[in-house]
Amino acid sequence: MARTERQPSQDWSLADAKNQFSEVVRRARRQGPQTINVRGERAAVVVSASEYDALISPEAPKTLKDLLRGMNLEGIDLTRDQRPPRDIDL
Secondary structure (H helix, E strand, C coil), X not given: CCCCCCCCCEEEEHHHHHHCHHHHHHHHHHCCXXXXXXXXXXXXEEXXXXXXXXXXXXXXXXXXXXXXXXXCCCCCCCCCCCCCCCCCCC
């Protein structure tokens, strides 16, 4: 199922997630990961099967270098800023 727009993760209490599990799954498929909290602390994240498959895929980037190599950076200037560094008072 294609998503048109990724929305931020929604937080669910464990009780709400149990009572509305089908809604949690629906939103994970359409909106992205759904976070389940236990006693106010993040305990689990429900993701769609396609997202999970992408995460565990042998082709998934394993390092930052792999991730950057897989990105389309055409037309983006990645040269270092030539301005002198600023002094920051701490």
